[in-house]
Amino acid sequence: xxxxxLDFPVREAEVFPVLGAEDAFPTPYPDNGVTVLxxxxxxxxxxxxxxxxxxxxxxxxxxxxxxxxxGPTLAEDxxxxxxxxxxxxxxxxxRAYSSARLLRERHGFGGELRALGDVKIDxxxxxxxxxxxxxxxxxxxxxxxxxxxxxxxxxxxQHAGDGRPAIWAERRSIVAKTEAERxxxxxxxxxxx
Amino acid sequence: xxxxxEFDAAIVADRTREFSDQVARRLSGEIDEDxxxxxxxxxxxxxxxxxxxxxxxxPYGELSANQLRRMARIAKDYDKGYGHFTTRQxxxxxxxxxxxxxxxxxxxxxxxxxxxxTSGNCIRNTTCDPxxxxxxxxxxxxxxxxxxxxxxxxxHPEFTFLPxxxxxxxxxxxxxxxxxxFHDVGLELAPLPDGSGEIGFKVYVGGGMGRTPRVGxxxxxxxxxxHLLSYLEAILRTYNxxxxxxxxxxxxxxxxxxxxxxxxxxxxxxxEWEAMERTxxxxxxxxxxxxxxxxxxxxxxPVSTGTAQEVADLRAQDPAFDAWLNANVHAHKVEGYAGVxxxxxxxxxxxxxxxxxxxxxxxxxVDRYSQGILRVTHEQNLLLPHVRQDQLHALWLALQAxxxxxxxxxxxxxxxxxxxxxxxALATARSIPIAQEISARFKxxxxxxxxxxxxxxxxxxxxxxxxxxxxxxxxxxxxxxxxEAYQLVLGGAADERAAVAQQTGRGFSAEGIVDAVETVxxxxxxxxxxxxTFIDTFRRVGITPFKEALHGPTSA
Numbered sequence: 001x002x003x004x005x006l007d008f009p010v011r012e013a014e015v016f017p018v019l020g021a022e023d024a025f026p027t028p029y030p031d032n033g034v035t036v037l038x039x040x041x042x043x044x045x046x047x048x049x050x051x052x053x054x055x056x057x058x059x060x061x062x063x064x065x066x067x068x069x070x071g072p073t074l075a076e077d078x079x080x081x082x083x084x085x086x087x088x089x090x091x092x093x094x095r096a097y098s099s100a101r102l103l104r105e106r107h108g109f110g111g112e113l114r115a116l117g118d119v120k121i122d123x124x125x126x127x128x129x130x131x132x133x134x135x136x137x138x139x140x141x142x143x144x145x146x147x148x149x150x151x152x153x154x155x156x157x158q159h160a161g162d163g164r165p166a167i168w169a170e171r172r173s174i175v176a177k178t179e180a181e182r183x184x185x186x187x188x189x190x191x192x193x
Numbered sequence: 194x195x196x197x198x199e200f201d202a203a204i205v206a207d208r209t210r211e212f213s214d215q216v217a218r219r220l221s222g223e224i225d226e227d228x229x230x231x232x233x234x235x236x237x238x239x240x241x242x243x244x245x246x247x248x249x250x251x252p253y254g255e256l257s258a259n260q261l262r263r264m265a266r267i268a269k270d271y272d273k274g275y276g277h278f279t280t281r282q283x284x285x286x287x288x289x290x291x292x293x294x295x296x297x298x299x300x301x302x303x304x305x306x307x308x309x310x311t312s313g314n315c316i317r318n319t320t321c322d323p324x325x326x327x328x329x330x331x332x333x334x335x336x337x338x339x340x341x342x343x344x345x346x347x348x349h350p351e352f353t354f355l356p357x358x359x360x361x362x363x364x365x366x367x368x369x370x371x372x373x374x375f376h377d378v379g380l381e382l383a384p385l386p387d388g389s390g391e392i393g394f395k396v397y398v399g400g401g402m403g404r405t406p407r408v409g410x411x412x413x414x415x416x417x418x419x420h421l422l423s424y425l426e427a428i429l430r431t432y433n434x435x436x437x438x439x440x441x442x443x444x445x446x447x448x449x450x451x452x453x454x455x456x457x458x459x460x461x462x463x464x465e466w467e468a469m470e471r472t473x474x475x476x477x478x479x480x481x482x483x484x485x486x487x488x489x490x491x492x493x494x495p496v497s498t499g500t501a502q503e504v505a506d507l508r509a510q511d512p513a514f515d516a517w518l519n520a521n522v523h524a525h526k527v528e529g530y531a532g533v534x535x536x537x538x539x540x541x542x543x544x545x546x547x548x549x550x551x552x553x554x555x556x557x558x559v560d561r562y563s564q565g566i567l568r569v570t571h572e573q574n575l576l577l578p579h580v581r582q583d584q585l586h587a588l589w590l591a592l593q594a595x596x597x598x599x600x601x602x603x604x605x606x607x608x609x610x611x612x613x614x615x616x617x618a619l620a621t622a623r624s625i626p627i628a629q630e631i632s633a634r635f636k637x638x639x640x641x642x643x644x645x646x647x648x649x650x651x652x653x654x655x656x657x658x659x660x661x662x663x664x665x666x667x668x669x670x671x672x673x674x675x676x677e678a679y680q681l682v683l684g685g686a687a688d689e690r691a692a693v694a695q696q697t698g699r700g701f702s703a704e705g706i707v708d709a710v711e712t713v714x715x716x717x718x719x720x721x722x723x724x725x726t727f728i729d730t731f732r733r734v735g736i737t738p739f740k741e742a743l744h745g746p747t748s749a
Binding site: 066091092093094095097098099101105106120122123125126127129130152153154155156157158159160166167168170171172 | 198200201203204207208210211215228231232314344345347348349350351352353354355430433434438468470473474476477479480483
């Protein structure tokens, strides 16, 4: 268990225990300041109690769950929750990439989006592009390897959830910049003449 | 054709470096085969029976002569001197060592080729009409859209781990030469139904082969061109989230459509599309225009008005030239020009294979006769799209000189076959020897002209990579009690009148299947009326007369 924040550069992240539906909260809790992740179903059931008790709780979704399963408290929870975890039971299960994008881009979630489980180094750049900003991989990944993976691809072909411009937008801004330079050079020449 | 600029080249280079790393980690044992497998698949590296196989992408089937030359060189330097052109317009090499893969990919990248996403549970090569841009019956050239789809789908971070592979095909003509209705998504450029005359997309979803063949269902016929990418994104997101992941054989989008029904599926896709922030998905009109410019029609120097007569005279004098014109040469939108298919199905040969020498010879002919451009067809042949009619005879003679003049395109002998048990770890039967036998049985070119247009597909297992479900005549190789057993199906069609072929009854041995094919052909010759092709006759009379010819009269 060596969670990482996918910042520039990558750094160690807080451990957030991931609870099952029946698991007891760790003790002493909440005095140890730890944030705990509970499954969506448990959050929806115990939500008011957890909020009233002032506990630091995040929610995690299984790979067969999506924002569509959240129900009417979704909008409010997006503003309230410090962290949402999305599970990758096997790295080949790619459903959470879509859930991540929906949470970030459709529902405006601004807290930490953490990938849990079978996270391999090659998926980390994809996760960042879909809006994840932290990982808790079951097999340890080094900060060095993750930094290298994240800086590997200099361009991307399409827009996604990370704000990087698609190639066509990059080209367009280069053309615009060149045009601007040409215009300003032209004006200078006029003035000098 | 589209040319890579420094952005495209950087992306391919970065990917090649990433894969080199992954190969190194595999070879050092840092990652095991299970972890390596999905990574190598996304770089087109399969493990077959004898060796690793590399599948190189030919985006929408279009190639330059120089790219073909590089493919020839790879075959010579790293393989056993040949490559295989596939049913998705790609090329495969069967014998490349894993440790050579990174070097091969570098050499391919030098000419703008790669093996990105030619395998794996991601969006594969988008295939296209091989006569795109030149077909006489074309509404609009599908290639710019195929290129836009390529860019949108390459390393799409959300759709890299789909439930299963995803295949898109696109056509822009009245005749469908891209089999769009047998794809996960099939796109057809056609006039919008609003009567404006404007061209838009018909969108078919859920076609496919394999164990559960399906003809794609029309999702909508009114998609505006500028919304293509966002609509595809909506379809893919719906599939990614809801496609089955519990059973590999029930994981394609066609199964999801079966489960939901077309209406419910469309409702989900439309709802997703409505909710989507589309301005960053759909590219601006100026980008569409920029890409379209790459596919601008070439300068077609006019051909003299006497050419048609000259060709007519030559063909009257030479039945062999006439046969080649009938089968291998296609109408072109520009007067005086033609499209020419080079058959990679010589009598008794391995369908779709080409040697280094053949590829180099074709590259020279492409430069000389087709302005440096060729296409790969999904029937595993090569097509020259820009041939002057006054050079047809010279081209034909040149093809004869290198043994590539076989006049069987679209006829008996133009067999589409998967690699089968000779190569493939999934196969249950050999397909190539069956293709060779049938080809030899029908070696008489006069006879095959007489039989007329017919498609024949052979698959070596129920995964149906030979597309036997879409063949007018289809053969499926199964394993029965240790002996290869061959099922015969009839009446499939891969064109705009798409249909899944029907069973004819009990199967045949390897010897018997060749006789069975001949029986079926003879039955057609007896039954046909006027100028009916095989599939015309089948559609008129149904399967019963053919079953009876094969197995005797059926009881009342």
